[in-house]
Amino acid sequence: MLSKELTYLLEKFLQGDRQLMVLTGAGVSAESGIPTYRGVEGYWTKGSRNYKPEEIGTLRFFQKKPEEVWKFALYRRTICKRAQPNLGHTSIAKLENIFRDRFTLITQNVDGLHLKAGNSDHRTYQIHGDIDHIRCSLNCTRTLYEFPQEIGEKKQGEGLTGAEWELLRCPECDAICRPNVLWFDEFYNERYYRSESALKIAGKTGLLLIVGTMGTTNLPNQIFDTVRFKQGIVVDINLEDNLFSEEIRDSRTGFLLRGKSSELLPQLVDEIRKLRGWQPFEESI
Ligand SMILES: [Zn+2]
Structure with a gap:
């Protein structure tokens, strides 16, 4: 070759x-078997709206609807964790x-x-970034935390329980943590x-x-x-x-x-x- x-x-x-x-x-x-982020499977439907990954995978969207971003992230995480x-x-x-x-x-x-x-x-x-770490969404500390193992697999659109949501809180300031991934509106x-x-x-x-x-x-x-x-x-x-x-x-x-x-x-x-x-x-x- x-x-x-x-x-x-x-x-x-x-x-x-x-x-x-x-x-x-x-x-x-x-x-x-992992769909590309921009692929058709990457689209996310909420109600009657289809969100493009470029919209939902942003800090801006997270600040408005953190739960939607986490639902999307947890579904993708489930696919990644099952893959070989x-x-x-x-x-x-x-x-x-x-x-x-x-x-x-x-x-x-x-x-x-x-x-x-x-x-x-x-x-x-x-x-x-990677799916195995989370960090404070307010940057109160620069520490990376391990993704909480108690949060299990999620189907597309499946939400988090109250207890799971608590697991995503920053131990320092109580804000909701974010996935440790680079979003479309962020810099390296x-x-x-x-x-x-x-x-x-x-x-x-x-x-x-x-x-x-x-x-x-x-x-x-x-x-x-x-x-x-x-x-x-x-x-x-x-x-x-x-x-x-x-x-x-x-x-x-x-x-x-x-x-x-x-x-x-x-x-x-x-x-x-x-x-x-x-x-x-x-x-x-
Ligand atoms: Zn914090």
Whole structure:
């Protein structure tokens, strides 16, 4: 599957000490049955109104109707918790096991499937947050709290009981906590999303694998630009073209692989293992 040019560049990369960064988006988890946030299933009906995720997934909407936002979040959380990692996720976990300290995973997915597949917490940057933490909606403290396990699975539209609602209160100020996810009307920050750290690593990255993302959000774009500026290799693994494709196609160090990530990633891992300059590590996955 690897062209001569890509094989040559990868062998050079293996001999160096620059980072391998994997940048993932909703496409990786779609094969595990998680609807994309902007997909049709993402719509939310309340009474006679259909809310788009861009409306409901906002701080503005939360301030007006926190219970509606939580209902939406809890239903999505239920889908995510039931889902299992696919071969795309497990291949990325294998890459971490192979590259260890040269590996970084940047994911826009909040579903936790990369961690479930075996990627480590400290090398995984969940730049849009995660479903396993909540925090004070008034920012009275910057502490992240574990999602209360007593709140169980929810059907679409199912509300919270009074007792469950109490579990979502901030222990410091009694305000209702919010999901620890980046909403559409908010900006990246280091404290909750490790965005500056992610960008710093992009500056040391010699090989960027883009998997299952359309490139519509700001930080992934900055990461892409940074790696390109430093002449890193970029391999884009997606079903179809995205906002990165044109520039990749025009570049000597950019490569497009079209197809399912659950099929292409296992092949890519196998091919990388066969390259010259390959130093096998002990593997436990
Ligand atoms: Zn508080």
